Amino acid sequence: MTSLLLEWLVKIAVVFAVLITSVAYLSYMERRVAGWIQIRVGPNRVGPFGLLQPLADGLKFIFKEDIIPIKANKLLYLAAPAAAIVPALMTFIVIPYGSEIVLFGKQIALHVTRINVGLLYLLGLASLSVYGIVLAGWSSNNKYSLMGGLRASAQMISYELSLGMAIIGVLVLSGSLDLVNIAQSQSGYWFGFLPRWNIFLQPVGFIIFYIAALAETNRVPFDLPEAEAELVAGYFTEYSSMKFAMFFMSEYLNLITSCSLAVTLYFGGWNGPGVNSHPWLSLVYFLVKVFLLIFLFMWIRFTLPRFRYDQLMWLGWKFLLPLAIVNVVVTSTVLLLAS
């Protein structure tokens, strides 16, 4: 029992440290990718290739003045950044980031925990993450913040539906809500060469999932809640210092979790050639896949312009949701006829 507890604590600490570091370096990567796509330089002065830039940014965040507006609702104003970052940190624990490895003579499964409703747990926490944004917008007592908060909540409710519907296709195929099982069910090959990934069976589902995930993480072209041209900075207009950084971090954490979930559901999770003989490779495969999807997120961000608000709602309710429902019906019908 104590060894199990110790294993949990170590895993949680490692995942936490890796996540926080990745968040810092994603901000660096985002700016370098932006510079590369838009033919400019990006941060390259602090340390070799600007690699120490996140560290400098972090120090700057800590030393900035922490401002609380006089007319703000103080309690909720202070609680909102925490409400944003806590669910973002909690979601990753059910994601399997590798198969089983042997470390110090002990069999260790590379996921923090597995619960038989892991996917629902993840969706539930994702749906709670909207409160941080809504509370920040409301408690700041600023009309730009309020508009940003309203837009965020409307957008997240609308796209959560499509997200959930898109996932049902994968659930029907794998017959489990446990992400570890879903990842394992995608091992092996079709016809000897094509990996058994759900993306080949659920291409439409993946596209819906990816678009909805873009909207859920408030990224361009769905960054209406913080559209700087019309709303200053949206829901975190009034925030400064580490409180602002916490919103920033929760956004990147959600980005990592969405991409990890996409990899687990559609791209075979940690599966890849040679995983059975060298379990360490599974971790590498997982990280590479997640990295590529995150890069795609950034690519989209610096290529596409922002949607107009009514276009956003139209896309969510009148296109993605019906398409997702059709996807569920077609998948289940085909599966029923095939079995």
Place this chain on the structure above:
Amino acid sequence: MERVLFIIFAAAAVGSALNLIAQRNPMYSALSLIGTLASLSALYVTLHAQFVAAMQIIVYAGAIMVLFVFVIMLLNLQEDQPRIEKQQWLRYLAVPFAAALMAEALYVFRNVKDIRLPAGSDSDRAVGATWSIGTSLFTDYLLPFEVTSVLILMAIVGAIVLARREDG
């Protein structure tokens, strides 16, 4: 262990429920209600009903309460009526579609006993697991389940009709 957890979360549920009616500010009330729902979800987990617990969070805390908070935030704002395009011909389609749905439902009700389901393992069959809930909802309790959903649909339509009465 379980008893300690029960006491903690039961106290949290009752405490936030009391706070819900004690608060003057509707936003605080809504947040207390979320606290109650989250504590109830934790109690479901201690009863080994993980599926119900997750649904409690997704449906109530994640969807319905977001709408509540949304409305509370909007109360401070001016009304901005969106223009809704009316599609008259839809009402003539409603009758045949409803008839088709009813026929489909009746067919399913008559045939549900003959359906062979994939066998679940012992852990699936435990009360509160996803498999057992899904199986019993769609076989033994199909009629109450469907009737409840129709009832909720009627409530939604009724609410819209009542709210838009001035249009005639």
